[in-house]
Amino acid sequence: MKAKDFEQHFDESVDITGSLDLSKAKRVLQQQKRVNVDFPTWMIESLDREASKLGVTRQSIIKVWLAERLEASASNSSFQRMRTDAAHR
DSSP states (O other), rough: HHHHHHHHHHHOOOOOOOGGGGGGGOOOOOOOOOOOOOOOHHHHHHHHHHHHHHTTOOOHHHHHHHHHHHHHHHHHHHHHHHHHHHHHO
């Protein structure tokens, strides 16, 4: 399919997934790497309470809060630049 036809189908909300090779698709900056972090007991208990209120796991709340903090951090311009560069690849 030519790019023009592909774009037209997309714009018309036609299902284009059959035209894509999803086996090669990658989620930018989503590769996982395991890390170990030690937290004080009071912090674990607080995280568990907050996670329970939101109906999510402790790991999920840690990931979300860290991501929010990193994105909001003015001193972390290299993180923002890295995301922008990766999105343009």
